[in-house]
Amino acid sequence: MAAACGLTAAATMLPLVLGGGSGDGARPGGRPLAQAPPAKAPGAVPAKAETCTDPEASLQPSSADGPTIDRIKKAGHLVVGVDQNSFRWGYRDPATGRLDGFDIALVRAIAKNILGSESKVTYRAIPTNQRIEALQEGKVDIVVRTMTVNCERIKQAAFSTAYFQAGQQVLAPKGSPITGYNDTLKGRKVCTATGSTAYDALKAKSYGAVFADTATAQRTVPNQLDCLVKLQLGLVDAVVTDNALAAGQAAQDPAVDLKGDPFTTEYYGVATKLGNDDLVRRINQVLVDYRKGGNESPWMKAYRRWLAADLKGITGPPAPKYR
Structure with a gap:
């Protein structure tokens, strides 16, 4: 970790x-499959790409x-x-x-x-x-x-x-009782990025997770990786994000892994x-x-x-x- x-x-x-x-888009002077669809959990919430x-x-x-x-x-x-x-x-x-x-x-x-x-x-x-x-x-x-x-x-x-x-999925510590995007999220502190499809999914169906900003605990962040830091510090219990991003985070930290199945299909x-x-x-x-x-x-x-x-x-x- x-x-x-x-x-x-x-x-x-x-x-x-x-x-x-500049406001008119001026630039800085220097230069400086068919892919198989992810499995869907029972009762999955369809992604906006399908609505x-x-x-x-x-x-x-x-x-x-x-x-x-x-x-x-x-x-x-x-x-x-x-x-x-x-x-x-x-x-x-x-x-x-x-x-x-x-x-x-x-x-x-x-x-x-x-x-x-x-x-x-x-x-x-x-x-x-x-x-x-x-x-x-x-x-x-x-x-x-x-x-x-x-x-x-x-x-x-x-x-x-x-x-x-890709698809949305839950990331949590390996020993966590959270098993995926389901009732095991109830009462758990969940982090996600503002403006992300994960935030929209939780807003539509949170399973009782606590994910919105409060005066004492910021659980929505500008950058999705900030959620991994909060998870590592014990400030949240889980992260909801694209499984593609979550897989990279699990590769960074062997103490966490993906839980359950992807619950959306996104492109x-x-x-x-x-x-x-x-x-x-x-x-x-x-x-x-x-x-x-x-x-x-x-x-x-x-x-x-x-x-x-x-x-x-x-x-x-x-x-x-x-x-």
Whole structure:
């Protein structure tokens, strides 16, 4: 557990850079499957991705340029909102100081396609609850941050096709009486991130868990990894988050593990500002190429490098849906 806390602390050293740009989106001067669906628990609450007709269906792919692509090329770099704290997904490796992970690998592929180099990226670390704001205010061009596509969010941002399938699950200490997303949560202190689909799920059906903020115990946090710290310190009894993220946290701390089965089905997409249709289509073309090649596709190579040790049995990415 001490080692896990050490990695957590090291990963959070990068200062938040959400602000600092002008309101018109001016940039900083420097450059710096078919996947098997997760098992569902009896009585599972459907994820928001299932409460309306295919919110993850996106625009047809295209390699054509457009006004957004032209602006990015003129600037010479892609500004991307990412996580720096999610082990295996988007984290700053304390040994190298380099941002790495499954999401970061996809960012590099997008930058290489648009700008000809995977290094032409300005990374901005943004909290979970500021992803939409960062897009709407023009602070970033895209967000690649384990962001679930759902019916509410497609009103606020434009999304690519799905690049990963996940589900909400409970993380708790190995000796905990909590067995999953069920009545064993009653009266237990549960942590989740504000603005996350986990928070929405608990709000809809909490099983008696105590998860909202109070004057004495903050159980909703801006960054999801803060929940692991609270769990390690004994300030909460469990965490509810995407199983993809929770698997990385369990890999950091052998004293905790995933409980029960995933109780939602969710899809991660690359997000951009509403109206940036040329950028959405270009990213979808990148994803077409990223999925190609079967077991030797860039997607599968990234999966084997970053996720296979903790999320076993995945045979490929979710199939894209178009509208």
